Amino acid sequence: MTDSPDWPNIMQAVHHSAKPHFGSGKVADYIPALACIDPHKFGMTVALGNGEMHCIGDTDEAFSMQSISKIFTLALALQIYGDDLWKRVGREPSGSAFNSIVQLESEKGIPRNPLINAGAIVTTNHLVQHYSENSAHPQGAVGQLLALLQDQAGDKSIAVDEAVALSESETGSRNRSLAHFMSGFGVVQGDIERTLSSYFRQCAVAISCRQLARAALFLAFDGCDPVSGKRVLSSRRCRRINAVMMMSGHYDNSGDFAYRIGLPGKSGVGGGILVVAPGYGTVATWSPGLNEAGTSMVGAIALEELVRKTGWSIFV
Incomplete structure (x- = not known):
């Protein structure tokens, strides 16, 4: 080098x-x-x-950060859950499109990795569950993501673009299908729409x-x-x-x-x-x-x- x-x-x-x-x-x-x-x-x-x-x-x-946000939510989830995170999401390449449902059916709802949409939804689901149960963090999963980005960048202006988040939600049928399909296997747990709302908003962070x-x-x-x-x-x-x-x-x-x-x-x-x-x-x-x-x-x-x-x- x-x-x-x-x-x-x-x-x-x-x-x-x-x-x-x-x-x-x-x-x-x-x-x-x-x-x-x-x-x-x-x-x-x-x-x-x-x-x-x-x-x-x-x-x-x-x-719009979109899927780059998955790196930072993965970091947050690993801080909290450690290796237990891998019980509901894998670590293998997918070889399929980022929003594919094909492998989920054959692999009992376990996404191949946390960087495809299904895997990122599972990671977000972990964070939503944790912060919903922890009153010390009332701003929730998206708030923690923003705090991490703002702190590390030294810039408090980093924020969610709410127009993009709304657009994501209104066109998010495929992601909703992934979440409900995984819920059927117990991989996504709790309030699905709350998890999806957090997922759409994290993808809509402007940076x-x-x-x-x-x-x-x-x-x-x-x-x-x-x-x-x-x-x-x-x-x-x-x-x-x-x-x-x-x-x-x-x-x-x-x-x-x-x-x-x-x-x-x-x-x-x-x-x-x-x-x-x-x-x-x-x-x-x-x-x-x-x-x-x-x-x-x-x-x-x-x-x-x-x-x-x-x-x-x-x-x-």
């Missing part, structure tokens, strides 16, 4: 590599509130362990590349924020999250992403991608046009150029 990267030149090269592809892919128009996002938008932030931030493009424009890269920095340093020194997660659980991201962070596009980029990551249909370079830092990129698997096309191109320039890869 490069010891002292020339960040201005690297970021310029990344922008040069990505620019011819601006507007590529398809915006997630099945969520009406996301259909009007300009597909030519692009931003990237690299956050380093020494506190440096290197940014290009629309790095301060908020976008910028700069905020996201900073908030996730603990994932690159064994669960400890290298700037504040605060331990967010145990090193063991942090490594588990990175492993799940490596295998399953991009649905049935995860293998190709690992082949091209070689780092743990998580994409969202809002066009964001979060990547973790263990021991170095984090990268957040955003461009709304998606490939068929729901990963940002321009974001992946930009990340491929970034790792080529830096040499960052867990396979080196």
Whole structure:
């Protein structure tokens, strides 16, 4: 890996590599509130362990986290439940679309991993149950997610975009089907609609590349924020999250992403991608046009150029 990267030149090269592809892919128009996002938008932030931030493009424009939120809810659930979480959700790649119900039927309602929709609903269900029973946390699961993001990013402006949350709920029939199907196996428990409301709202959190890269920095340093020194997660659980991201962070596009980029990551249909370079830092990129698997096309191109320039890869 490069010891002292020339960040201005690297970021310029990344922008040069990505620019011819601006507007590529398809915006997630099945969520009406996301259909009007300009597909030519692009931003990237690299956050380093020494506190440096290197940014290009629309790095301060908020976008919808969507499935990237699953990483942070997984971190919260592991803090509370530890390995008991894995009794109701697996750790294997799915090889299927993010909202597929096919495997659930053959595997008795246990989702393959916590980063597909069904698995994330189970994770959220754990959090909703815990915070519903714990009067010390009246703001609930979404409130805890926001508190984690705001604290780690050092920015209280991170919030739920309620218009996107409503749009998610109004078009969420498939997710409701997944939740009710898993409930039939006892995998989702308690108030299903309350769990789904929390799930839709966590996906609708609006965040910028700069905020996201900073908030996730603990994932690159064994669960400890290298700037504040605060331990967010145990090193063991942090490594588990990175492993799940490596295998399953991009649905049935995860293998190709690992082949091209070689780092743990998580994409969202809002066009964001979060990547973790263990021991170095984090990268957040955003461009709304998606490939068929729901990963940002321009974001992946930009990340491929970034790792080529830096040499960052867990396979080196």
